[in-house]
Amino acid sequence: MSNEVGQTLKAFCEEYIPKSANEILTNLGYRILALGKFIDSSIDPPKCLAWTFLFVSQVIWSHVAMRYPSECGVEGLKPQRINEKVNADLTRLCTLALKKTSTHDMLKTYKVLRTSFN
Numbered sequence: 629m630s631n632e633v634g635q636t637l638k639a640f641c642e643e644y645i646p647k648s649a650n651e652i653l654t655n656l657g658y659r660i661l662a663l664g665k666f667i668d669s670s671i672d673p674p675k676c677l678a679w680t681f682l683f684v685s686q687v688i689w690s691h692v693a694m695r696y697p698s699e700c701g702v703e704g705l706k707p708q709r710i711n712e713k714v715n716a717d718l719t720r721l722c723t724l725a726l727k728k729t730s731t732h733d734m735l736k737t738y739k740v741l742r743t744s745f746n
Contacts, residue, residue: 679725683718690714 693700722730
């Protein structure tokens with residue numbers, strides 16, 4: 629979180645410091661509202677990075693699984709079948725991340741192709 633955003637969030641939250649134990653829930657509500665104001669600048673970037681990490685992890689796993697199938701629990705599967713399984717996982721990840729059903733056009737640039745990283 630940038631310094632400026634952090635200072636602004638801190639100032640917003642300090643306005644609503646609870647004066648008694650009865651105000652703790654109200655204070656928590658205000659803090660949640662404050663976080664809502666910072667969603668674009670402070671919360672969405674790490675959330676996007678986390679989805680990207682999951683996505684890239686699947687792609688890397690597919691390459692490792694093709695090279696070491698028994699260690700990855702896919703012994704006996706052909707590389708094409710591993711790619712199909714990973715592509716299905718990527719489709720599910722995209723659907724969850726985007727909160728809408730992924731279409732063929734949305735995913736055509738994200739398909740795992742058989743490549744070599746030798």
